[in-house]
Amino acid sequence: MTNIADLEIFARVVSAGSLSGAGRELGLSPAVVSKRLRKLEDRLGTRLLQRTTRQVALTEAGQGFYERVVAIIAGIEEAESYVTRRSTQPRGTLKISAPTSFARMHIAPHLGAFMRENADLSINLVLTDEFVDIVGEGFDLAIRIAELSDSSLVARRLAPVERVLVAAPTYLAANGTPQSIEDLDRHVCLAQHNNEAWRLEGPQGPFVYRAEGPLQTNSSEVLREAAIAGIGIALRSTWDIGEEIASGRLQRVLPDFSASRNVAIHAVYPSRRFLPAKVRLFIDYLAALYGPVPYWETGGRANMTAPATAADPVHKPNGFAGDAATPGIADG
Structure with missing residues (x-):
């Protein structure tokens, strides 16, 4: 030939x-x-x-x-x-996996603005708190809230995550406000699993506290509502309870302590080569929407027409095996 x-x-x-x-x-x-x-x-x-x-x-x-x-x-x-x-040109269907609570609170409300700007693009948003096999199940990208490890996948950091101790004013009025970590022993601690390890960073460095309480549940959202209802003290991500802190429905407890794990919100996708425009555009949109200081940290609301601009550079994950990352914080 x-x-x-x-x-x-x-x-x-x-x-x-x-x-x-x-x-x-x-x-x-x-x-x-x-x-x-x-x-x-x-x-x-x-x-x-x-x-x-x-x-x-x-x-x-x-x-x-x-x-x-x-x-x-x-x-x-x-x-x-x-x-x-x-x-x-963004076109076709964009298939996304995302944690349930985070997607409901910080992705779903902003899809309308994104889709109006990209009329030729359809969204298939699958909510799950499990780490899906991105390649095997045909996802274009996944949103991960966790520590990531090495894999053939690529991750881009979208926003930081801070976890803080919170309680309702009614609970603190009835039970007092703890002044030290040791005081937690006399309080109701809301943990997703009984005897859950709260890995905290304080003035004297890292500290592990075994949280125990009368409520047991496999639902992060139940713990959130329990804290708001005044049942006890919970360790929550600020993306989950930022509005409640801003409105006063929840108050920070032991503000010198926060979660010490190196957790962030990432967009994860199979390859950085020949990245489809629909994937790149959506990642840029979320990165601009959240930014280095996300709106939930300041008590504000997102700009619904956030421009699609680049944020943190792309990097290989640290903490991935296939798409089974080291279990992290998927839902709060």
Whole structure:
């Protein structure tokens, strides 16, 4: 089969009117251009060009061949343009996995603005607190709130996560406000699993507290509502209870202590090469929406028309195995 590059050289020689002119356009010497033309003619068994040192002229066979070669090259360019347009214009369906509570609070309310700006794009948002197999289950990206480990996947940090101790004013009025970590022993601590380890960072460094209480549940949202209802003290992410702190429905307890784990909100996807426009655009949108100081940290609300601008650079995750990351904080 004829080399496509040889066809392009032939077409460039005809359009430039000389071997040297074609060589300049292609970055090749006249000798190389001449050699490639001879190879093409030998393969076809016919002369395509009558050439002198200064100019070339098509033979009868060359004329017919040139017309067909131009059509072939145009077809290749059109095919490349079609693929390029698809990779640079957001279209099709974007399939996303995200933690249930976080998606309900900080993704779903902003989908309308994003979809109005990208009318050719459909969203399939799957809410789960499990770490899905992104590649195997056909997801374009996943939102992760956890410490990540090494994998073939790529992660981009979207926002920091801070976890703080909180309680309702009614609980503190009835039971007093703890002044030290040791005081927690005399309080109701709301933990998702009984004897859950709260890994905290305080003035004297890291500290592990075993949280125990009368309420047991596998639901992070139940713990959130229990804290608001005044049942006890809970360790919650600020993205989960930022509005409650701002409104006074919850108050920080032991404000010098917060969770010490290196957790952040990440967008995770299979590859940084040939990243589809729909994936890149959505990640940029969330990064601009949240920012280095997310709106839930300041008690404000997101700008619903946040521009799609770049935030933190892309990096390989630290803490991934396939898509089964080290279990982290998926829901608060």
